[in-house]
Amino acid sequence: MKLPSFTRYDWLLQLTALPVYIIIYNWLIIGDNYWHSWTTFGMATGIAVVISLSNWYTISYINFEVRSRYVTLQHYTKRAVPGFIMASVSSCLHYSLLFLLYQWVNLPGFVPDPFRLGLVLLISVIAVAIITAIYEGIHNFEYWRYSRRKADQLSKAQLQVQLDMLRQQVNPHFLFNSLNSLISLIDEDPRQAGAFAEELSTVYRYLLRSNEAPLVPLTNELEFIQSYYHLLKTRHGQSLTLVTLIPPSAENRQIPPLTLQLLIENAVKHNIVLPDQPLTISLVADEQCLTVSNNLQRKSSPVLSNGVGLSNILSKYQILGQPVPTVEDDGQEFRVTLPLV
Structure with a gap:
């Protein structure tokens, strides 16, 4: 008894x-x-x-x-x-x-x-x-x-599983695209290919480290984007420009990791990037949100896409219980407005 x-x-x-x-x-x-x-x-x-x-x-x-x-x-x-x-x-x-x-x-x-x-x-x-x-x-x-x-514990566990699934999508996706660019550079300019490989190792270290947290400070993402931008400049030269206007008051806000990288990658992937048709990507923020925009000059032939980029970002915001980013396309400019946490 x-x-x-x-x-x-x-x-x-x-x-x-x-x-x-x-x-x-x-x-x-x-x-x-x-x-x-x-x-x-x-x-x-x-x-x-x-x-x-x-x-x-x-x-x-x-x-x-x-x-x-x-x-x-x-x-x-x-x-x-x-x-x-x-x-x-x-x-x-x-x-x-x-x-x-x-x-x-x-x-x-x-x-x-x-x-x-x-x-x-x-x-x-x-x-x-x-x-x-x-x-x-x-x-x-x-x-x-x-x-x-x-x-609450079950909800957190489910959240972690969903985030892990999204991360597993991003890592191979990013590596695959980067290796494709590296292979192209090896044939065109071996010296630039070596510099690209060094930058790629730095960028990928951040990618692996940042995926450990559901949110990262905006200032960390911006530093990473500068390194990622160097990779893109190695490939595209003066055909690509990144404009960043971020007030200091917004730098301590947070966003899901690799959000900016995915949006910039999508802009480069789906638009023409040539000396006579340069692509300009802008990052403009206030204390509440950050807008990523680029001029539209879509490629004439359809681009093979698995839809990882934008859908991944929207899913992360939904899973984290945050307001969903807004997407706008007026035919001249493509804009994604991201709430800052």
Whole structure:
């Protein structure tokens, strides 16, 4: 038989309620004679303490067994009703025994009165109902808090899984595109290919490190973008320009990592980048948001795309519970406005 463990609520309730029960029940059973003799007062109080503690422990065991079988909030009636009935029976039996013990020990000043016993039993049942309601309230609140904590933990775990899936999309995607550029440079300009490979190693170290967190400071992303921009300049030269207008007040705000890299990569991938048709990409921010824009000069032939870039960014913001970025295309300029966290 597993014994019940008492919580701080149990001890607090009994330390405050038990002395009150003993005094009231003895006064109801014995009457005013309870106060007129130290002998009567001492004997009755001592016997009542033993009976009351026995009753408390019995009721606690009953509640322990019932709650171990019916735990959830949906089992409220299956837990409360049997618990109330059995606890009421226990109280009635214990205080009936108290009444009989006073007779048996010939308690001075005690006159057996069935009416007084009935009144005590009625009050006991009412007290059990009140205590049952208190315990159920505490139990339900604790279960609700436990369920809420578990739901939060599950939500965080799901969030982490979703973010990890997005990161697994970005890493191979970025590496694949970068290696394609490196292969092209090897044939065209081996010296530039060597410089490109060195910059690529620096950039990829940041990519791996930044993916450890769901959000990174904007200033970190901007430093990374400068390194990434050098890679693009190695490939495209003066055909590509990056304009950055970021106030100092916005640099400490946060965004999902690699967001800017994906948008810049998409702009280069889907637009013509030639000396006579230069591509200009702008990063303009205030304290609330950052806008990434580029002039539109789409390639005549469709570009093979797996849709990782923009959809990845939108998914990250949704998973993190942040406002979704807005996308605008007026035929002359393509703009993505990113909320800053």
